[in-house]
Amino acid sequence: MDVEALSVRRHMIGLLLRVTFRSLYNRGQKAVDVAPIRLTITVLLIALIWCALYFMFELVFRNLQRTPLEATVALPLIFNFFFMAMLAMLTFSNAIIAYGALFGKDESAYLLTSPLTPLDVVTLKYVESLVMASWALVLLGLPLMISLAGLVDRSNQALFYGLFLVFFLAFIPIPGALGLLLAWLAARVIPRRAARVFAVLIGVAIMVSIFWGMRSLQTSDDAMEIWLRSFQSRMRFVRAAFLPNNWVASGIDHAIRYQFTEAFLYLGVTIANALFLSWAVVRFVARYFDGALDRAMTGHGEGVRYGAADSGGISRLLFIYLPKPLRLIATKDLRVFMRDPMQWSQLAILFGLLFLYLSNMPTLRIQLSGLGWQLMMPFLNLCAVSLILATFTCRFVFPLISLEGRKLWLVGLLPIRRNRVLWAKFSFAMTITLAVAMSAMVMSLIVLELNVFWSITHLTVTASICFGLCGISVGLGARLPMYDELNAARIANGLGGTTNLLMSVVLVAIVLTGVGVATWRSRFLPFTETPAVSSIALCVFSVLINLIVGLLALRLGGNHFAKAEV
Amino acid sequence: MTTDDSPAVSLQGVRKCYGSKVAVDNLTLTLQRGELFAFLGPNGAGKTTTIKMIVGLLQPNIGEVRVCGHHIGTNGLAAKAQLAYVPDQPFLYEKLTGREFLYFVAEMYNLTIAQRDERIANLMARLDFSEYIDHLTENYSHGMKQKVVLAAALLHEPTVLVIDEPMVGLDPRSIRTVKELFVERTRAGGSVFMSTHTLDIAEAVADRIGIIHHGKLVAMGTLDELKARARQEHSLEEIFLGMTEADDGC
Numbered sequence: 001m002d003v004e005a006l007s008v009r010r011h012m013i014g015l016l017l018r019v020t021f022r023s024l025y026n027r028g029q030k031a032v033d034v035a036p037i038r039l040t041i042t043v044l045l046i047a048l049i050w051c052a053l054y055f056m057f058e059l060v061f062r063n064l065q066r067t068p069l070e071a072t073v074a075l076p077l078i079f080n081f082f083f084m085a086m087l088a089m090l091t092f093s094n095a096i097i098a099y100g101a102l103f104g105k106d107e108s109a110y111l112l113t114s115p116l117t118p119l120d121v122v123t124l125k126y127v128e129s130l131v132m133a134s135w136a137l138v139l140l141g142l143p144l145m146i147s148l149a150g151l152v153d154r155s156n157q158a159l160f161y162g163l164f165l166v167f168f169l170a171f172i173p174i175p176g177a178l179g180l181l182l183a184w185l186a187a188r189v190i191p192r193r194a195a196r197v198f199a200v201l202i203g204v205a206i207m208v209s210i211f212w213g214m215r216s217l218q219t220s221d222d223a224m225e226i227w228l229r230s231f232q233s234r235m236r237f238v239r240a241a242f243l244p245n246n247w248v249a250s251g252i253d254h255a256i257r258y259q260f261t262e263a264f265l266y267l268g269v270t271i272a273n274a275l276f277l278s279w280a281v282v283r284f285v286a287r288y289f290d291g292a293l294d295r296a297m298t299g300h301g302e303g304v305r306y307g308a309a310d311s312g313g314i315s316r317l318l319f320i321y322l323p324k325p326l327r328l329i330a331t332k333d334l335r336v337f338m339r340d341p342m343q344w345s346q347l348a349i350l351f352g353l354l355f356l357y358l359s360n361m362p363t364l365r366i367q368l369s370g371l372g373w374q375l376m377m378p379f380l381n382l383c384a385v386s387l388i389l390a391t392f393t394c395r396f397v398f399p400l401i402s403l404e405g406r407k408l409w410l411v412g413l414l415p416i417r418r419n420r421v422l423w424a425k426f427s428f429a430m431t432i433t434l435a436v437a438m439s440a441m442v443m444s445l446i447v448l449e450l451n452v453f454w455s456i457t458h459l460t461v462t463a464s465i466c467f468g469l470c471g472i473s474v475g476l477g478a479r480l481p482m483y484d485e486l487n488a489a490r491i492a493n494g495l496g497g498t499t500n501l502l503m504s505v506v507l508v509a510i511v512l513t514g515v516g517v518a519t520w521r522s523r524f525l526p527f528t529e530t531p532a533v534s535s536i537a538l539c540v541f542s543v544l545i546n547l548i549v550g551l552l553a554l555r556l557g558g559n560h561f562a563k564a565e566v
Numbered sequence: 567m568t569t570d571d572s573p574a575v576s577l578q579g580v581r582k583c584y585g586s587k588v589a590v591d592n593l594t595l596t597l598q599r600g601e602l603f604a605f606l607g608p609n610g611a612g613k614t615t616t617i618k619m620i621v622g623l624l625q626p627n628i629g630e631v632r633v634c635g636h637h638i639g640t641n642g643l644a645a646k647a648q649l650a651y652v653p654d655q656p657f658l659y660e661k662l663t664g665r666e667f668l669y670f671v672a673e674m675y676n677l678t679i680a681q682r683d684e685r686i687a688n689l690m691a692r693l694d695f696s697e698y699i700d701h702l703t704e705n706y707s708h709g710m711k712q713k714v715v716l717a718a719a720l721l722h723e724p725t726v727l728v729i730d731e732p733m734v735g736l737d738p739r740s741i742r743t744v745k746e747l748f749v750e751r752t753r754a755g756g757s758v759f760m761s762t763h764t765l766d767i768a769e770a771v772a773d774r775i776g777i778i779h780h781g782k783l784v785a786m787g788t789l790d791e792l793k794a795r796a797r798q799e800h801s802l803e804e805i806f807l808g809m810t811e812a813d814d815g816c
Contacts, residue, residue, distance in 0.1 A: 012674060015670070015673055015674060019659065019662070019666075019670050022661075022662060022666060023659055023660075023661035023662055024661070026661040026662065026663075026666075026702060027661045030661070030702070106653070106655065106657040107657065107659070109623055109653070109657070110653075110657040112622065112623060113621040113622065113623065113646060113649065113651040114646060114671075114674055115643055115646045115647040115674065115675065116646075116674070117643060290622075290625060290639070290642075291625065293623070294623075294624050294625045297618075297623070297624060298582070298583070298584045298585070298589075298624065
């Protein structure tokens, strides 16, 4: 081995990037070869979302332009908040991805045993996490930035498209570098479970922000003008001169006013800081990488010991209605779920946000002057709960059967009919979704003081939606499984997962249309009066369709699962 | 010290802890050039931790590790240029073909295109993986992955080959080839540090054997020396069981 030659070209970042691009190319090629329809649909859907966002933002900006005084105040605030939120979200997502890439994957270990410097490895992972963490937000943020060009003369629009794009891209490395630093700190301070801790922290941060935001938005008896001043005063911190979001927002604000000297100054400040921060953080992390990696690999000590209650503990009570073999499977699933913070934390975040929203409803002081709003508000809450349930079942319930793939030999040997395993999965999913969704709906109904008929209707529809969605996810999970895949997120994103998502959304849309029409027709009825028979029939139809679809999906999946060969 | 007469691997008084658990305790051993060393021990004895310290993935709390005279902590790049490491779970980029992966490794170690092509052809023929070399590695079985990873490790003809459980997933013909490759490597002046549970292989090819238990090196020497120490003329399996059970108080 020629050590001297190696020492001459110590930095091999070019080679590493080429390999990464080659992997990406192969991935794309495979997607084109194996699943062209899926790829086309994905691209079309992204384009659709992108265009919808573009036209929505453009409409907002054009309306704002009609009232120049409000636009002068609102635009800088909107951009300051937007980039502030981006700064926080991108920092955390970069931290999670950088941590996983640097301290949690075999690739880092492999590269570090090769004649590569830690600087090469850290630089590669920084670039990767920057792209992976930011692409979705960039994709969704670009319509906002580009639609801004609609505010200027048509003759100058080309310049503005470019300028706003540069502003946006120059900003991205700042949260990227902060995220990398956070990942390194996590490896040093809280090794092993850092990614999970990050996920929980993000959730808590979002909830606190929303809680604080809603408190800030609540109106008081004071005049609107006083409230507005007070609100602006509370929001002043986002305009602090040292915050990156303020550089970008100020630069854009100046550009819109054709003050190009100031705009380019802010752009220069953003680029300079992004480059310096990236350079400094990558060097720092590379310099102290060995110690952090060692700590991440060994800092867990002997690991957490879990007690194994043979009776299942609390799980036994939760699934007491199930026969023993099914209870054992459901208990096992619940244990796995509760011991994986990535799973329960996402459920907690989704429903935590919903509970925050519901608990803040009275403080919004919306004038519920007519019965129409009294019915519409709970209906909107039902929509929110249903959509969250659809998200949850697609992400967590659908992969349950696929994840049994490698253990199907065990499940197959159990002294029960194989399709009964599906009922165990279904019971597990129903128990969790029912517990959370029903508590949210009960809270909503109590807060809004809805009458008995509509309270019972909403609770029954919620329970039936849980049934329908869990049935679809378990049934399709068994009909379109990915037994070779161990990653639940990939299973949920596969062809079966996408089909499941579409089916769930269609079911929710049908059910909510039924209940929505009934609600709309009844909105001006006296509070104590029972709705018309046709409205009641629509609600019954909504419940029945959930039950029928759920049962059909379970039957379809059960038949397939009984004959499955792995 | 970076001379050719320095030992291939040297661990001096190495200790490594995972929190309060001592994984490796006061380990001193030397692997000479041209030597094939088999590192044995029960599950959780400290074999993989030791290997990770040799290749620079873990840092000892106490003691020092050198590869060909280079301190792995302070002069890691020079040390790693002499090393090849095959972990117990072989790593491959899933979205690269076996050939693309081997090209990547060859470029990382500065092989010329002629050297690269010749060595890949040779290893491919001997380990018999030409059939799937141009397929994405995500479709490989464990044994296929192991063959490609072994080929990648041998591609740059390392001075020290560190390998954790080399035979897992390999078919009998491949096991024989791998044994031959190891012996050839040592005859050419290279060294092999092999951790294994397959005692027959250790018995057949190792020049020296070390047994680690509860993080401590409980025995080291040639097979004959170990037999003499155990005062019996039995197989390595019986010696191994005797030494590890005795310490457990069984």
